[in-house]
Amino acid sequence: MDKLLITGGNRLSGEILISGAKNAALPILCAGLLTAESVQLSNVPQLQDVATMLKLLRQLGLRAEQEGNRVMLNGAAIDSLEAPYEMVKTMRASILVLGPLLARFGEAKVSLPGGCAIGSRPVDQHIKGLQAMGAEISIEAGYILARAKKLRGTRIVTDMITVTGTENLLMAATLADGETVLENAAREPEVADLANLLVKMGAKIDGIGTDRLVIQGVAALHGAEHTVIADRIETGTFLCAVAAAGGDVILKNTRSDILDVALDKLREAGVILTAGPDWIRVQMAARPKAISFRTTEYPGFPTDMQAQFMAVNCIADGTSHVTETIFENRFMHVQEMNRLGAAIDIEGNIAIIKGVDKFVGAPVMATDLRASASLVIAGLAAQGQTLIERIYHLDRGYDRMEVKLSAVGAQIERVK
Numbered sequence: 001m002d003k004l005l006i007t008g009g010n011r012l013s014g015e016i017l018i019s020g021a022k023n024a025a026l027p028i029l030c031a032g033l034l035t036a037e038s039v040q041l042s043n044v045p046q047l048q049d050v051a052t053m054l055k056l057l058r059q060l061g062l063r064a065e066q067e068g069n070r071v072m073l074n075g076a077a078i079d080s081l082e083a084p085y086e087m088v089k090t091m092r093a094s095i096l097v098l099g100p101l102l103a104r105f106g107e108a109k110v111s112l113p114g115g116c117a118i119g120s121r122p123v124d125q126h127i128k129g130l131q132a133m134g135a136e137i138s139i140e141a142g143y144i145l146a147r148a149k150k151l152r153g154t155r156i157v158t159d160m161i162t163v164t165g166t167e168n169l170l171m172a173a174t175l176a177d178g179e180t181v182l183e184n185a186a187r188e189p190e191v192a193d194l195a196n197l198l199v200k201m202g203a204k205i206d207g208i209g210t211d212r213l214v215i216q217g218v219a220a221l222h223g224a225e226h227t228v229i230a231d232r233i234e235t236g237t238f239l240c241a242v243a244a245a246g247g248d249v250i251l252k253n254t255r256s257d258i259l260d261v262a263l264d265k266l267r268e269a270g271v272i273l274t275a276g277p278d279w280i281r282v283q284m285a286a287r288p289k290a291i292s293f294r295t296t297e298y299p300g301f302p303t304d305m306q307a308q309f310m311a312v313n314c315i316a317d318g319t320s321h322v323t324e325t326i327f328e329n330r331f332m333h334v335q336e337m338n339r340l341g342a343a344i345d346i347e348g349n350i351a352i353i354k355g356v357d358k359f360v361g362a363p364v365m366a367t368d369l370r371a372s373a374s375l376v377i378a379g380l381a382a383q384g385q386t387l388i389e390r391i392y393h394l395d396r397g398y399d400r401m402e403v404k405l406s407a408v409g410a411q412i413e414r415v416k
């Protein structure tokens, strides 16, 4: 199993090209199921979750050709409506085939994703929404079995804000009879990116980017071309790497306007940030200052950046409080960071971090995707060597992270 070996202490300097967003690419790939015509995508990140999604989609009969960051999809010959457990268990986002399959073919069988390291993550809101649109849904032997001759538009208020729930219901609603109103919709930029593609495919959607999406169903969608938006979480991860290790790096092919709260927090920590329409420059020469925050839905502080910011706080001047409000078990990096010399206490969903002078390298274990990224950041800032095991978690969501970091001066290598 691959590991990452990092020798810390190097300042980072140069340029990094940011990839397309994993969390936009995954639903967007599933949107290829909604039409018999071709969907051409560019800026698709090359990472494990995308490979898994393409494998699942091909198994359903979707033609998918990948050339670098371009993917061509064609859904003219879908011949299976089943997402098996073996695939869904490695990637929860597989649940995103449910809405499109049901809407276009009137039937779907999708394995329940089950819990995962960061929380129990039920999909009851996806099911509740589809039932409200007239689907008959049963759970049998760990599978969601859904049927609906034709979905009907209706008003759906989800109990909480859910990103993939909004995306599933949005895709389903594009082909439903009549008007669907999604209240309490997620406003994440990745939801808006999916909606923008759907509009290019002929969907009628109002309120994109707001918490109220109004969709007028159409009889069929057609082909389209689309460029996936920049990955704001990858961007934020590299910003934190510079905040912790020091340096001067320009992140290209990204946007600052979808990262407002995270950028404000970094400025509060003493990081110097400048930005243009498609780049962000990050400079850090001093020890960071401790910053407190709580995770919330967009446009608040993203839970997917909590661990990376915690790595910065660990070696900051002062004490900080980090409150996780989205997932019940998203502090698994804490024990590993403490092994690297950090001083973090957990009280319920609050981590109390007393800044220490430095991390000291040690072997550590990655437990989930962003926890892995936070350990890379800690390793870059640490004195000595850090060996990170189980980086298959990292590979799920980052496009050649160690290659990008090496190019800006980090000592980081993949070892067997």
Ligand SMILES: CC(=O)N[C@H]1[C@@H](OP(=O)(O)OP(=O)(O)OC[C@H]2O[C@@H](n3ccc(=O)[nH]c3=O)[C@H](O)[C@@H]2O)O[C@H](CO)[C@@H](O)[C@@H]1O
Pocket: 023, 026, 092, 093, 119, 120, 121, 122, 123, 124, 125, 126, 160, 161, 162, 163, 164, 165, 303, 304, 326, 327, 328
């Ligand atoms: C592929 C993708 O885009 N993943 C992102 C998506 O995950 P995902 O879409 O799975 O996360 P949700 O927004 O659905 O989850 C938010 C909260 O709602 C709960 N919930 C959700 C649905 C449901 O039917 N019932 C329920 O109780 C979840 O357990 C969680 O506590 O948004 C998360 C929150 O920003 C991010 O961390 C993930 O990176």
Ligand SMILES: C=C(OP(=O)(O)O)C(=O)O
Pocket: 023, 092, 093, 304, 369, 370, 397
């Ligand atoms: C939690 C994440 O992803 P997923 O929803 O795919 O598990 C993430 O991207 O940090």
